Amino acid sequence: xxxxxxxxxxxxxxxxxxxxxxxxxxxxxxxxxxxxxxxxxxxxxxxxxxxxxxxxxxxxxxxxxxxxxxxxxxxxxxxxxxxxxxxxxxxxxxxxxxxxxxxxxxxxxxxxxxxxxxxxxxxxxxxxxxxxxxxxxxxxxxxxxxxxxxxxxxxxxxxxxxxxxxxxxxxxxxxxxxxxxxxxxxxxxxxxxxxxxxxxxxxxxxxxxxxxxxxxxxxxxxxxxxxxxxxxxxxxxxxxxxxxxxxxxxxxxxxxxxxxxxxxxxxxxxxxxxxxxxxxxxxxxxxxxxxxxxxxxxxxxxxxxxxxxxxxxxxxxxxxxxxxxxxxxxxxxxxxxxxxxxxxxxxxxxxxxxxxxxxxxxxxxxxxxxxxxxxxxxxxxxxxxxxxxxxxxxxxxxxxxxxxxxxxxxxxxxxxxxxxxxxxxxxxxxxxxxxxxx
Ligand code: SDX
Numbered sequence: 001x002x003x004x005x006x007x008x009x010x011x012x013x014x015x016x017x018x019x020x021x022x023x024x025x026x027x028x029x030x031x032x033x034x035x036x037x038x039x040x041x042x043x044x045x046x047x048x049x050x051x052x053x054x055x056x057x058x059x060x061x062x063x064x065x066x067x068x069x070x071x072x073x074x075x076x077x078x079x080x081x082x083x084x085x086x087x088x089x090x091x092x093x094x095x096x097x098x099x100x101x102x103x104x105x106x107x108x109x110x111x112x113x114x115x116x117x118x119x120x121x122x123x124x125x126x127x128x129x130x131x132x133x134x135x136x137x138x139x140x141x142x143x144x145x146x147x148x149x150x151x152x153x154x155x156x157x158x159x160x161x162x163x164x165x166x167x168x169x170x171x172x173x174x175x176x177x178x179x180x181x182x183x184x185x186x187x188x189x190x191x192x193x194x195x196x197x198x199x200x201x202x203x204x205x206x207x208x209x210x211x212x213x214x215x216x217x218x219x220x221x222x223x224x225x226x227x228x229x230x231x232x233x234x235x236x237x238x239x240x241x242x243x244x245x246x247x248x249x250x251x252x253x254x255x256x257x258x259x260x261x262x263x264x265x266x267x268x269x270x271x272x273x274x275x276x277x278x279x280x281x282x283x284x285x286x287x288x289x290x291x292x293x294x295x296x297x298x299x300x301x302x303x304x305x306x307x308x309x310x311x312x313x314x315x316x317x318x319x320x321x322x323x324x325x326x327x328x329x330x331x332x333x334x335x336x337x338x339x340x341x342x343x344x345x346x347x348x349x350x351x352x353x354x355x356x357x358x359x360x361x362x363x364x365x366x367x368x369x370x371x372x373x374x375x376x377x378x379x380x381x382x383x384x385x386x387x388x389x390x391x392x393x394x395x396x397x398x399x400x401x402x403x404x405x406x407x408x409x410x411x412x413x414x415x416x417x418x419x420x421x422x423x424x425x426x427x428x429x430x431x432x433x434x435x436x437x438x
Contacts, residue, residue, distance in 0.1 A: 006029040007031075008027050011028040012025040012028060013026045032068075052422060061246060061249070061417075068080075069240055069318075071320065072319050074323050076239070076324065079098050079103070081104070083327070092203055092230045092233040093114055095234050097109070099237060099400060119176070119199075121177065121180055121199060122177075123181060123184075127147065127150070127154060127184075128184075130147060134188065136191060137189070140182070143188065148178075148266055150259075152257045152260055159259070161252075171403075174398050175402065178394070179207035180197050182388075182395045186391070192214060195214075208226060209221055224339075225338075228331055228378060231327070232378065233392075235324040235396075236392075237399050238399065243269075243271070244274060247265050249417065252405045252409065253415070255416075258402065269390065269394055278379070279376065280311040285352075295355070298310070310367070312372045313356060313362070314368075315370045320366070322368060324371040325370055325371055335378050345377055379392060
């Protein structure tokens with residue numbers, strides 16, 4: 001694979017400090033595709049000034065070869081392959097290989113990679129006691145953060161981040177064990193015995209088996225459900241520098257071990273503005289309840305004095321339909337039909353989408369359904385409780401986090417992440433002893 005580092009273009013951007021009249025030329029970098037970026041790395045040294053960009057709306061934090069998004073058009077590609085083609089023709093482990101290694105595997109390599117992942121699906125038996133320390137009513141995402149963070153205590157033989165073999169073993173371990181860990185979080189919450197992984201099943205089938213099988217009867221995974229599950233995993237596998245991935249990179253930039261970094265990513269994903277939105281969408285649809293109440297909720301979403309926002313709508317990067325939402329919308333119809341489920345929430349979601357997409361507020365702000373809008377309905381149909389939705393997102397995103405973490409560690413220009421600030425607090429105060437304080 002060719003390494004395509006960002007290149008300095010012929011362009012420069014000149015900054016003028018009007019207070020002194022001094023000008024500074026800043027280099028402009030360009031990648032393979034996408035907007036160019038002003039290189040401000042020497043700005044502070046040369047001008048004594050920082051850039052200010054809360055929420056990183058105009059900041060590229062790294063170079064990456066993994067995922068490309070054109071949010072204006074609604075394009076998502078992993079290593080050059082469109083998400084639509086991957087969702088249609090590939091499977092999740094192939095996509096994992098693509099994200100981790102840069103290419104789709106050939107038949108031999110695919111078999112080898114699958115065998116490697118399958119070898120790692122069991123978790124250390126001692127981890128079971130960790131689960132038992134949680135309350136049964138704990139949110140499964142809370143359990144995920146704890147258990148994944150604890151993995152460095154169980155797999156410390158592979159956490160030398162300077163060793164490429166260790167990095168890859170950790171990556172394989174995480175991809176392989178995440179379904180087991182997620183299924184165990186579910187089993188613990190419903191009071192059922194943990195189910196061991198089965199290596200004769202595909203990645204998605206095995207996850208469904210570990211989640212839904214009970215010792216008292218045979219559980220047969222429906223091929224259509226396994227296919228839908230696998231597609232959901234593909235659609236969530238990576239999404240360039242989103243909040244949780246940036247969290248993983250920032251945590252990893254200090255040299256922290258990969259398990260700790262992924263636990264940090266899971267924490268970030270949990271928020272309702274990010275991966276927690278899939279759970280929030282279902283709660284919102286249930287709260288709206290009927291088509292007649294949609295206008296009332298749209299008004300709430302538009303009201304700046306009301307904290308309510310239309311969950312599953314809007315995106316920092318997509319100013320067009322999220323291509324993943326389009327695939328999921330189609331899959332939702334297929335799965336519901338296949339399972340013979342007539343879910344009124346799907347009708348409600350489609351009507352909500354229709355009305356919102358015609359509403360001036362949403363049109364002006366280019367707010368479209370995102371990946372979280374339809375995923376909850378399909379996951380409900382498969383049988384998952386809402387509290388597991390974000391866990392499934394975390395499971396699928398693990399490969400993206402690991403691939404991005406690895407890319408960062410292997411980038412020679414990598415340095416510890418350390419943003420600066422504009423200080424707006426008290427300049428200096430004299431200490432007042434307790435007895436003299438008012
Ligand atoms: C994910 O980044 C990624 O790649 C993330 C992700 C991934 O795969 O990793 O794609 C996964 O996190 C999807 C997003 C899930 N979140 C939600 O569905 C929650 C609802 N959406 C929003 O809270 C919001 O749209 C965000 C958080 C997704 C994006 O926030 P931004 O980029 O900061 O957008 P913004 O706040 O600047 O919005 C611009 C305007 C504002 O109005 P004005 O102040 O200009 O008048 O649009 C409004 C916002 O108030 N707006 C919404 C809205 N989303 C934005 N108004 C009502 N409902 C919404 N959902």
